[in-house]
Amino acid sequence: MIPRYTRPEMASIWEPQTRFKIWFEIEAHAADALAELGTIPKEAARTVWAKAKDAIFDVARIDEIERETKHDVIAFLTHLAEIVGPEARFVHQGMTSSDVLDTCLNVQLTRAADLLLADLDKVLAALKKRAFEHKMTPTIGRSHGIHAEPVTFGLKLAYAYAEFTRAKDRLIAARKEVATCAISGAVGTFAQIDPRVEEHVAKAMGLVPEPISTQVIPRDRHAMYFSTLGVIASSIERIAVEIRHMQRTEVLEAEEFFSEGQKGSSAMPHKRNPVLSENLTGLSRMVRAYVTPALENVVLWHERDISHSSAERMMGPDATVTLDFALVRLAGLIDKLLVYPANMQKNLDRLGGLVHSQRVLLALTQKGASREDAYKLVQRNAMPVWRGEGDFLQLLKKDSEVKTYLTDAEIEEQFDLGYHLKHVDTIFRRVFGEA
Numbered sequence: 001m002i003p004r005y006t007r008p009e010m011a012s013i014w015e016p017q018t019r020f021k022i023w024f025e026i027e028a029h030a031a032d033a034l035a036e037l038g039t040i041p042k043e044a045a046r047t048v049w050a051k052a053k054d055a056i057f058d059v060a061r062i063d064e065i066e067r068e069t070k071h072d073v074i075a076f077l078t079h080l081a082e083i084v085g086p087e088a089r090f091v092h093q094g095m096t097s098s099d100v101l102d103t104c105l106n107v108q109l110t111r112a113a114d115l116l117l118a119d120l121d122k123v124l125a126a127l128k129k130r131a132f133e134h135k136m137t138p139t140i141g142r143s144h145g146i147h148a149e150p151v152t153f154g155l156k157l158a159y160a161y162a163e164f165t166r167a168k169d170r171l172i173a174a175r176k177e178v179a180t181c182a183i184s185g186a187v188g189t190f191a192q193i194d195p196r197v198e199e200h201v202a203k204a205m206g207l208v209p210e211p212i213s214t215q216v217i218p219r220d221r222h223a224m225y226f227s228t229l230g231v232i233a234s235s236i237e238r239i240a241v242e243i244r245h246m247q248r249t250e251v252l253e254a255e256e257f258f259s260e261g262q263k264g265s266s267a268m269p270h271k272r273n274p275v276l277s278e279n280l281t282g283l284s285r286m287v288r289a290y291v292t293p294a295l296e297n298v299v300l301w302h303e304r305d306i307s308h309s310s311a312e313r314m315m316g317p318d319a320t321v322t323l324d325f326a327l328v329r330l331a332g333l334i335d336k337l338l339v340y341p342a343n344m345q346k347n348l349d350r351l352g353g354l355v356h357s358q359r360v361l362l363a364l365t366q367k368g369a370s371r372e373d374a375y376k377l378v379q380r381n382a383m384p385v386w387r388g389e390g391d392f393l394q395l396l397k398k399d400s401e402v403k404t405y406l407t408d409a410e411i412e413e414q415f416d417l418g419y420h421l422k423h424v425d426t427i428f429r430r431v432f433g434e435a
Contacts, residue, residue, distance in 0.1 A: 007328065013318075013320070014321070016057075026103050026104060028048050029200060030093075030095060031045040031093075032049075032200065032204075033196060034090070035195060036192075037196065040093060041087075044303055045090070047084060047085070048090075051084045051085065061082075067200035068363065073100055096215060098215050098216045098217075098304060099185065101309075103182060104203065107180075107207065109225060112320035113175035119323075120167060120232075120327060123164050123327055124164055124165065125331070127158075131428075136421060138150050138153075138341075139153045145245075147347075149356075150355055153344065154360070156332075160238075164232075170231065170232075174224050175225075178221045180209065180221065181198060181201055181207040181208065182198065182216070186215060188212070188303065222294055226290050227294065233287035236283075237285075243337070244281075245276060252340060256275070256337065258337055276332075279384050284320050290319040314390070352390070352393075353385070354382050359414035359419065360378050360406075364405050367405040377402050378396075393415055396411050
């Protein structure tokens with residue numbers, strides 16, 4: 001976790017003190033269930049809670065013990081025994097380390113997902129507000145980076161809103177998939193611990209029992225979780241790249257907010273750079289970088305190995321912390337984005353009406369021209385305009401072959417900008433609902 005790109009609430013989920021607190025709760029809830037089943041004394045379970053519930057675990061002491069034991073869970077249990085006393089011998093009865101580690105990881109991932117879902121709500125709110133603000137602001141649509149046909153800036157934002165709505169649905173599903181608990185003991189057979197202990201711990205920790213585990217919770221669940229984060233990161237980058245393109249000097253249809261006192265370059269005082277969007281591109285790459293190890297972690301030897309462990313110690317905190325920061329930054333970027341409708345109109349008009357070429361093509365076919373002939377007629381008048389040699393409308397009016405099909409009034413009718421925007425309301429209803 002890099003402090004520059006870390007928000008405190010998400011970071012706290014991954015701090016050692018939080019992790020040890022969750023480990024303790026898993027162990028203490030398991031002790032409660034074991035006590036109810038008569039496996040350990042009820043007084044022992046009560047003592048565990050009484051002495052350690054509000055404890056501040058000594059991270060340095062645990063690290064010291066681990067340097068000797070070379071085992072993190074044993075180091076924690078040893079430190080817990082120092083706090084609890086003799087009754088600590090009843091802790092971890094019939095459990096294996098993965099019961100604690102995997103259940104804890106899933107608690108952390110679900111908590112992280114809750115924060116990310118709140119972040120997505122911020123992004124969606126900003127996109128919706130700006131989409132309706134620019135619902136009918138005409139701008140040029142581009143394919144291959146080249147002027148195509150008119151759209152509206154509101155449609156661009158509505159597209160992003162629909163995309164992030166899907167992102168939210170996927171993350172809700174990924175959260176549900178990873179919210180499982182395993183307290184099944186060595187190789188997952190429950191030989192040394194009753195399945196009812198797992199049910200109790202799962203409920204207490206806000207999870208559901210893993211239907212079948214080996215000695216670990218199946219990593220396909222985690223692969224789906226991190227893959228979902230990767231897809232969300234790609235959606236962030238898609239809109240960030242769109243903004244970067246729109247901020248180019250030659251385009252300047254929109255740009256990031258530039259605050260009082262902000263500097264764009266150490267060398268050139270005139271610069272206003274899309275630094276936030278570029279930053280989001282970089283952060284998105286890092287989130288996606290963890291998708292491959294998550295997929296590879298699915299492949300473990302037999303009932304367990306720990307090849308996944310080292311990767312997860314990095315990817316869990318880094319992917320969620322980075323995505324959390326990126327989503328909040330994106331929400332702020334959209335909310336404060338400077339939009340220039342006049343420049344959008346200027347760019348729309350830049351090709352001398354060529355953006356209406358398809359309408360002319362279709363009008364010719366409606367009047368009896370074959371599609372092939374209509375295409376040739378339109379293209380031969382379009383290419384000079386592309387080279388800066390005339391106005392598309394006027395060239396069409398002077399073309400005798402075009403005039404055998406269309407009158408001047410019929411040609412002019414094809415240049416109506418409003419025609420391209422007639423279904424904007426329909427699209428908005430599909431994206432945002434009737435309201």
